[in-house]
Amino acid sequence: MNTIPVAVQLYTLREETEKDFEGTLRKVAELGFDGVEFAGLGDYTASEMKELLDDIGLRAASSHVPLEQIKNNLTQVIEVQKILGSKYIVCPYFEPQNENDYHQLIDVLKRAGEMCRLEGMKLCYHNHDFELKKQSDGRTALEMIFEETDPLDVKAEFDIYWLKKAGEDPIEWIKRYDRRTPLLHLKDMTTDEEQFFAELGTGGLDLDSVLSLGEQADVQWWVVEQDESRKTPLESLEISMNYLKTKLPHLTK
Numbered sequence: 001m002n003t004i005p006v007a008v009q010l011y012t013l014r015e016e017t018e019k020d021f022e023g024t025l026r027k028v029a030e031l032g033f034d035g036v037e038f039a040g041l042g043d044y045t046a047s048e049m050k051e052l053l054d055d056i057g058l059r060a061a062s063s064h065v066p067l068e069q070i071k072n073n074l075t076q077v078i079e080v081q082k083i084l085g086s087k088y089i090v091c092p093y094f095e096p097q098n099e100n101d102y103h104q105l106i107d108v109l110k111r112a113g114e115m116c117r118l119e120g121m122k123l124c125y126h127n128h129d130f131e132l133k134k135q136s137d138g139r140t141a142l143e144m145i146f147e148e149t150d151p152l153d154v155k156a157e158f159d160i161y162w163l164k165k166a167g168e169d170p171i172e173w174i175k176r177y178d179r180r181t182p183l184l185h186l187k188d189m190t191t192d193e194e195q196f197f198a199e200l201g202t203g204g205l206d207l208d209s210v211l212s213l214g215e216q217a218d219v220q221w222w223v224v225e226q227d228e229s230r231k232t233p234l235e236s237l238e239i240s241m242n243y244l245k246t247k248l249p250h251l252t253k
Contacts, residue, residue, distance in 0.1 A: 003250050004214045005034035006241075007061035009185065009225035012233050017042055025056050027234060031241045032251050035059035037183075037223050038084070039092070046083035053084070061221040062088035062157075062183055064126065071108050078119050088183055088221075089116060090124045090157050094131075102141050106148050113153030124157040124183055132166035151180050157223070161187035164205055165195060171209050174217050182220040186210070186240075187227075197226050199236050201243030211247055222248075 008028055010017055016024040021042045028036060035058050041049050053060060063086060065077050070091055081089055091109065096102055113123040131142040139147070146156065156177050160170035174181055188203030190196045200207060214222070224244075229236040245251045 004219055004222055004248070005059070005061070006032075006222045006224060006244060006248065006251065007035040007037045007059075008033050008237060009037045009039065009064070009223050011039040011064070012224070012226050012229075012237065014039070016233060022052060025052065025058060028237075029056045029058050031234075031238055032245065033058065033224075033237075033241065035061040035221065037061045037090070037221075037225075038063040038086075041080075046080040050084050060084035060086035061223065062086055062090055062124070064090045064092035067091050067094055067105070067108070070112050070123070074112055074115055078116065078121055081121060082119075087121050088124055088155075088157075089121055090126050090183065092126045093128070096130075096141070099135050099141075102135070102144055106145060109145065109149050109154050113149060117153050122155050122182060123153065124155040126157040126185070127159055127162055129162045129166035132163070132168055146177060146180070155183075156181045157183040157185060159185040159187065159225075160205060160210055161185070161189055161197065161227075164189055171206065171213065174210065174213050178216070179218040181217050183223055184210070184214075184217075184219050184221075185223050185225050186244075187225060188240075196230075197228050199226065199229075199231075199243070200224065200240035201246075202239065207243075208247070 013024050069077055094105055116123040125145055127142055132140045135141055158173055158181055163170045163173055188198040188200050188205050190198045191204040224240050226236050
């Protein structure tokens with residue numbers, strides 16, 4: 001818990017990076033983040049981005065990569081991650097039309113996960129709330145994904161907000177897939193009926209329990225993401241980071 005590095009998912013800062021990618025990364029570093037999780041590189045090549053990260057003092061924790069690229073262009077995706085110095089490729093979103101779509105997804109994840117492993121990379125699946133709907137066999141789609149793939153090939157990037165939004169207990173999921181969750185999205189949720197995205201420590205999620213499981217679950221990166229904010233994204237991230245600094249001593253050193 002005390003030494004796991006913290007990254008920001010740059011989707012949070014999508015408008016800022018579109019205007020000024022370098023300046024935004026420098027602000028991320030100033031806030032105290034150890035690294036970033038990419039959702040695209042903007043106009044930068046992988047080599048240019050790696051040089052920029054090194055100059056600023058940030059690391060590439062992981063990258064969200066569209067499923068189509070994972071399916072059809074994985075060799076290049078892996079090469080980009082190697083240049084960036086990241087070993088985690090994340091499938092960030094999948095919107096099924098029916099249950100059979102999940103079976104097709106699982107086939108893609110199996111093949112891609114094995115290829116990633118052979119290249120020294122790790123493939124992760126990031127959940128939302130709709131994967132927690134029960135399928136015809138009584139399992140949730142998220143259970144299907146992890147039960148029907150090899151733990152060595154397909155890892156989890158649990159998003160605790162979306163687990164809670166679906167009525168699930170994030171702690172239970174982290175414990176159930178112990179040591180299969182190298183990346184974990186830290187979020188908070190307002191306590192009203194809206195259940196809106198909240199800065200860490202300002203909502204109702206049991207973040208203390210999540211953070212306490214980090215080392216036991218072999219989490220390699222905490223990833224802060226706030227999909228939407230009623231403040232500016234950088235203001236929200238500063239609040240979240242200030243909260244984490246009270247919980248993770250290494251951030252204040």
